Amino acid sequence: MSDSSSVAPEELGEGIVDTNTQSGGEQQTFEEVKKDQGVLYLGIDLGTSRTSVTASNGVRETVASYVGYPKDVVSRKLLKRDVLFGSEALKNRLALDFYRPLEHGVLKSSDGDGREAEMNQKAAADLIGEIIRLAKPRKDELIYAVIGAPAQASINNKEAILDAAKKTVDSVMLCSEPFSVAYGLDMLDDVLVIDIGAGTTDLCRMHGTMPEDTDQITLTHAGDYVDQQLHDLLKASYPQAQFTIHMVKDIKERFASVGDFMDIVSVELPVDGKPTTFDITNEMREACRSIIPPIVEGLGKLIATFDPEFQDRLKERVLLAGGGSQIKGLDAAITQYMQEALGGGKVIRIEEPMYGGANGALKIAHDMPADYWEQLK
Helix, strand or coil: CCCCCCCCCCCCCCCEECCCCCHHHCCEEHHHHHHHCCEEEEEEEECCCEEEEEECCCCEEEEECCEEEECCHHHHHHHCCCCEEHHHHHHCHHHEEEECCCCCCCCCCCCCCHHHHHHHHHHHHHHHHHHHHHCCCCCCCEEEEEEEECHHHHHHCHHHHHHHHCCCCCEEEEEEHHHHHHHHCCCCEEEEEEEECCCCEEEEEEECCCCCHHHEEEECCCHHHHHHHHHHHHHHHCCCCCCCHHHHHHHHHHHCECCCCCCCCEEEEEECCEEEEEECHHHHHHHHHCCHHHHHHHHHHHHHCCCHHHHHHHHCCEEEECHHHHCECHHHHHHHHHHHHHCCCCEEECCCCCCHHHHHHHHHHHHCCHHHHHHHC
């Protein structure tokens, strides 16, 4: 979160009124209703693979974190737009200068790598602008946003992300994605969060205070890593098959599982231009399981450096979130590996992996007092 994030949220008063302005139909104090007038609060999960928003007007949207700009006058004439987002950008990527702004969990600063970094910054700003547009703000509303980003980005590159967001919002705060997940579930004490994105897996230890750098570990063993592992395994097993990393990613998202007795994964891949059926069950299982050992090793480090009196409690309160949490059987597999490697553990998959971070970010936005937002402008 921003440097002033240590300010505690105001406690709710006694006067409660019914209102639809807060997500989930929660009740607000009279002061909060007044605070919310003319303000649209947004919780944004700025992810490596997908960017999601939950808004105080009830809107929830998600878009793949791809941005593309037509390469030349021909592609601009064909596409009839100056910028494309999400699956549309991916589909037309051969005609575009194509970007994933947080490809490795880090937004490059514009002073780091010349034009590439500058365009990456522009892509991030345009992506944030698009997700805000999808939230349907009124022209007369102020926009106050809390953005959850991969932990490594929020520590090392928060100024770049904040600068990108300030182009389209009136006030903005930043927090790590695992923190926003825990905050949204009111699980802020003695909890471990595993947030598996595409570029990074973020581990966060919560113990009743804002997490510090020492409470967070960022791993590159995440969705993109699984894609590459599956790609390499398929190349080794079926060298005659033709496929791209994007095809592998789509297959993984449809069939990902770690179970010993998972359903057979049968896919068609071209061989010399002819669709051919392949059984890739073993390769899928092995690729998906490849992220478990490093995740448990990271959890072990966070547990080992915690107060020994509370280590067992920490092991039994592990939240699994992010798009990667949708791999079938992953919660049970991590639990089993923790029991073998750490002598115990219990992993709970959150109910809404697509919006868990955005829901928590919106809750943070609502909980911050109005004068706090004014200070951030």
